Amino acid sequence: MRALYPGSFDPLTLGHLDLIERAARLFDGVMVAVLQNPSKTPAFSLEQRLNQIRTATAHLPGVEVASFDGLTVEFASRCGAGVILRGLRALSDFEFELQIAHTNHSLAPAVETLFLATAVQHSFLSSSVVKEVARFGGDVAHLVPPGVALDLARLFNRCDSSQGSHG
Ligand code: ADP
Numbered sequence: 001m002r003a004l005y006p007g008s009f010d011p012l013t014l015g016h017l018d019l020i021e022r023a024a025r026l027f028d029g030v031m032v033a034v035l036q037n038p039s040k041t042p043a044f045s046l047e048q049r050l051n052q053i054r055t056a057t058a059h060l061p062g063v064e065v066a067s068f069d070g071l072t073v074e075f076a077s078r079c080g081a082g083v084i085l086r087g088l089r090a091l092s093d094f095e096f097e098l099q100i101a102h103t104n105h106s107l108a109p110a111v112e113t114l115f116l117a118t119a120v121q122h123s124f125l126s127s128s129v130v131k132e133v134a135r136f137g138g139d140v141a142h143l144v145p146p147g148v149a150l151d152l153a154r155l156f157n158r159c160d161s162s163q164g165s166h167g
Contacts, residue, residue: 002029003114004081006072009034010042011148012052013130015122019087022116024060031079032057036069043131048151056145073108081111088115089123 003023009016009032023030034049042049046067057063068075076084084104086097101113118125125143134140134152141149 001027001083002031002079002081003027003083003085004031004033004072004076004079005085006033006035006068006075008037008040008042008127009049009053010040010127011044011049011130011144011151012056013122013125013127013144013148014142015087015089015118015125017056017145018119018122019085019116020057020063021060023085024062027062027083029062029064030060030085031081032063032065033075033079034065034067035072036067038069043155044151052145052148052151055147071107073104073111076111077108084111084113086113086115087118089118089126 003026005020005023007016020030020032032053034046034053036046044052050065050067053065057065066079072084076082084101086101088094088097097113097115104111104113130140130143130148130152133143134149135156137156140152144152
């Protein structure tokens with residue numbers, strides 16, 4: 001069984017990576033897919049995010065990385081994934097995730113949504129928090145893979161206070 005792990009990954013965090021590593025042990029293949037969402041303005045380009053994920057998952061043979069737009073269930077069918085994987089950090093994630101899972105089920109009943117509880121040490125971690133820490137010069141080495149830490153340093157060294165990240 002193949003699983004699709006969709007998200008914004010703006011940027012990839014160690015929480016995402018932990019989930020991918022655990023999923024790689026559970027499934028024959030895991031497709032990590034960056035959603036091109038026209039309603040969001042990401043801090044990192046699609047190419048940067050794909051590179052971040054490819055570099056961080058290079059040690060995981062069953063993991064592939066791609067981007068998609070449109071419906072997640074359609075992309076799941078296109079890449080032969082029977083499962084959409086999502087992470088649950090806290091109760092606050094639950095309501096939204098359940099709504100999406102029910103919607104996806106109504107669109108494509110054959111595709112199951114599975115939730116993995118995030119690792120306790122990463123349960124406070126989000127891409128937004130990481131960007132806030134990096135923006136104000138905090139150390140993010142314990143929160144993101146090394147390549148992402150470099151990208152964050154480049155992004156915020158270059159930007160003045162009127163620029164920066166969204167989402
Ligand atoms: P989206 O905009 O689709 O929520 P994210 O990149 O924020 O994209 O999250 C992608 C997936 O990763 C979601 O299922 C989310 O719950 C999960 N996730 C986010 N942060 C973490 C974390 N710290 N640990 C594990 N999973 C996470």
